[in-house]
Amino acid sequence: MNGSEKTRTCGDMKVLELKNLSFEVHEDGIDRAIVHDMNLVIPDNKFVVITGPNGGGKSTLARLIAGIEQPTEGQILLDGEDITNLSITERARKGIGYAFQQPVRFKGLRVIDLLRIAAGREISVSETCDFLSEVGLCARDYIDREVNASLSGGELKRIEIATVLARGCKLSLFDEPEAGIDLWSFQSLIRIFEKMRSEIRDSSIVIISHQERILEIADEIIVLADGGIVAQGPAEEIMPVITGTDSAVIACERLA
Amino acid sequence: MVKLDEIQKRIIAEVADLHEVPMGAYNFRANGELAGRNTTENIDIQTKQDKSGIDIRIKPGTKHESVHIPVVLSASGLKETVYNDFYVGEDCDVVIVAGCGIDNCGQQDSQHDGVHRFFIEKNAKVKYVEKHYGSGDGAGKRILNPVTEVYMQEGSSMEMEMVQIKGVDSTERTTVAELAAGAKLVVRERLMTHGEQKALSGYRVSLNGEGSSADVVSRSVARDHSYQKFDACVIGNTACSGHTECDSIIMDQGTILAVPSLEANSVDAMLVHEAAIGKIAGDQLNKLMTLGLTAQEAEEQIINGFLK
DSSP states (O other): TTTTTTOOOOTEEEEEEEEEEEEEEEEEEEEEEEEEEEEEEEETTTTEEOOTTSSHHHHHHHHHHHHOOOEEEEEETTEEEEEEEEHHHHHHHHHTEEESSOOOOOTTBBBBHHHHHHHHHHHOOOHHHHHHHTTTTOHHTTTTBBBBBTOOOOHHHHHHHHHHHHHHHSSSEEEEETTTHHHHHHHHHHHHHHHHHHHHSSSSEEEEEHHHHTTOOOEEEEEEEEEEEEEEEEEHHHHHHTTOOOOOOHHHHHHO | OOOOHHHHHHHHHHHHOOSOOOOSSEEEEEEEEEEEEEEEEEEEEEEESSSEEEEEOOOOOOOOEEEEEEEESSSSSSSEEEEEEEEEETTTTTEEEEEEEEOOOOOEEEEEEEEEEEEEEEEEEEOOOOOOEEOOSSSSOOOOOOEEEEETTTOOOEEEEEEEEEESSEEEEEEEEOOOOOOHHHHHEEEEOTTTEEEHHHHHHHEEEEEEEEEEEEEEEOOOTEEEEEEEEEESSSSEEEEEEEEEEEETTTTEEEEEEEESTTTTEEEEEEEEOOOHHHHHHHHHHHHHHOOHHHHHHHHHHOOO
């Protein structure tokens, strides 16, 4: 299970494929590779969790896939189509959804406005309510709220997830959905992802996470470090390897 | 020339952060009369012949020099209108400090209306600081009605810091700016009103040249029974970017009226207004683009949000 091996496809369709993907930044006169020559396949109908130490390139990888960052080398294929040179918008329209690690606030934009933009049509109030219920928010209380600083981190995080659900994406990326939310919200977050896992159809979900509870839901786990894949495989193979490392997060989980 | 008394010195310290005679060029005006002037090799100050006021001429290429032109009114019942014209040559980099302080212990109103015009040549850089201050406990009002006109040539930049924190009973401020290609205007207005004070501030900024930009930000606090009106209009006539923001705190029985306006006469004019903290961040555009909007649509959505 080495990154240089051509990764498994499980014999299914490939939703996403990364070919020799690199992303370098120029800092203090030195070129530094954040993502280095990465090859990866995300098969259809899979719930994949990407984990690994901070600074290992996970968020950058998500941003490269969403088109917020442009790779310095390599290709990104969605359903076999090369999307490397497509804009964020074009990729979104082709079915990539991306939930930010830090949800963005919008002064003046309401929750319903954001969900309508996400759905790409004038969805009804009852449809909007369905999306909000899905992420455990009482729709009536939130629909007309502005997506600004008046919402808590946990509320923003769930609204962020709802925007991706509303889009019905082929590939949904979630960057550390657990970051910055309280324990109560975390419990319902796990339920949201378990439900998503059970309802996958002709699509795939990729979650960047440090949380054991989320790793446990995964079909497949990818461990990223230093800009490359250090381990990849079915959850049952990878989990023992990771838990053996006794990372701080997992240790805390046990204490809790 | 008139010698400054202690009250006048104190007021000058308030409005110009000056405790001694400054380095560089200056012109002190006290109770309608000249109280001190210094010119330098690069900065000339001449008294106008046709009306009250001065012409300040700064030679092209003048760098790191400053001009101070504080005004003090300490006599009750004095009303004056003064015209000051600044000619800033090409490639200058200068600081201009203008301030007006009124100490009115008497029963009659004291009023200073300053009309400042700036003619800023190509690639010149100006930092302009204007402080207004009032003191004295007489029944007579302290009134300041400044008019500022700014004409900016290609590639020039101006940063205006306008401060009125205390003691001015009534002010009506009008600022008009016209920007040529690549010119950049930054306005930072800070205003606090209290008692029964009234402050009106209006801006009309025309972005006429390609790549010109303006950023007009007002931070204000209205206390007691005071009233404020902020009225900023940014006009985009070409590919340009304009931003105006009014961020206010209201206390007691204060009243604030914010009347922002944008006029786009070109599809490439990017104009944004904010009525509170927060700007269009790259992340906001990125977020909406990941939801399928184009950059343009995302910007519209954000602006629509702001204008709601």
